[in-house]
Amino acid sequence: MSLFRLDASITPATSQSRALADLVEAEWSAEHPDSVVTRRDLGSQPLPATLWRDVVTSGFVPEADRTPDQRAAVAYATTLADELIDADALLLAIPLYNWGVAAHVKSWYDVTYTDPRIAGGALKGKPAVLATVLGGNYNPGTPKEGWDHSTPWLTRVISEVWGADLLVVQRQFTLVGVNPALDRFTEEAAEIKAAAERLAIEHGRALAAKRYSPVG
Numbered sequence: 115m116s117l118f119r120l121d122a123s124i125t126p127a128t129s130q131s132r133a134l135a136d137l138v139e140a141e142w143s144a145e146h147p148d149s150v151v152t153r154r155d156l157g158s159q160p161l162p163a164t165l166w167r168d169v170v171t172s173g174f175v176p177e178a179d180r181t182p183d184q185r186a187a188v189a190y191a192t193t194l195a196d197e198l199i200d201a202d203a204l205l206l207a208i209p210l211y212n213w214g215v216a217a218h219v220k221s222w223y224d225v226t227y228t229d230p231r232i233a234g235g236a237l238k239g240k241p242a243v244l245a246t247v248l249g250g251n252y253n254p255g256t257p258k259e260g261w262d263h264s265t266p267w268l269t270r271v272i273s274e275v276w277g278a279d280l281l282v283v284q285r286q287f288t289l290v291g292v293n294p295a296l297d298r299f300t301e302e303a304a305e306i307k308a309a310a311e312r313l314a315i316e317h318g319r320a321l322a323a324k325r326y327s328p329v330g
């Protein structure tokens with residue numbers, strides 16, 4: 115068995131998305147102690163900003179006319195897609211930055227989606243967990259309700275474009291305890307954290323119990 119894990123925090127030393135994903139991974143590893151875990155850390159090692167452009171434009175010219183950058187980009191994109199396709203399960207740890215999908219995550223998604231195998235359904239039915247964290251609170255009735263444009267987009271593309279079998283665990287209010295202006299939410303944030311941790315463990319067990327066979 116094999117697990118692919120993506121991390122996207124730009125501050126790995128204090129990352130709450132990593133901590134949440136660690137709980138999922140621990141359950142996976144307990145069930146599959148011999149599992150290979152392939153890791154990609156977009157926060158520490160972002161993809162080159164030119165990668166997506168080069169791989170997309172390589173498709174607009176005959177193969178023989180591709181530039182060295184375009185050839186390298188296609189090879190890079192294939193490696194990224196292989197990481198997803200070759201794994202039996204996916205674990206994606208992704209924070210909210212600036213109310214949307216962070217540029218480095220969008221770039222990774224866009225590059226992997228250039229691979230015709232992924233667009234053609236190679237990830238259909240693949241078990242996946244998205245562990246996402248938000249500094250604020252976006253629940254109904256809060257001032258920023260509707261401002262989290264990351265979780266809905268990620269959920270949409272992973273479950274509906276990839277067709278993966280997705281479970282989501284989200285922890286809100288991670289900035290409580292970091293930003294003193296939020297100190298009055300300490301109790302609520304502790305409850306949110308505990309609930310998210312319980313759900314992460316539950317999702318980790320569910321992920322480990324799934325048996326994936328590629329479709330088609």
Ligand SMILES: Cc1cc2nc3c(=O)[nH]c(=O)nc-3n(C[C@H](O)[C@H](O)[C@H](O)COP(=O)(O)O)c2cc1C
Nearest residue numbers: 123129130131132209210211212213248249250288
């Ligand atoms: C540059 C930057 C932008 C952020 N933007 C938002 C935001 O728009 N909304 C929000 O709720 N939290 C935001 N945060 C807070 C992060 O979501 C929060 O700190 C989260 O825990 C970061 O993930 P990590 O703990 O895995 O590193 C931002 C943090 C940084 C550093």
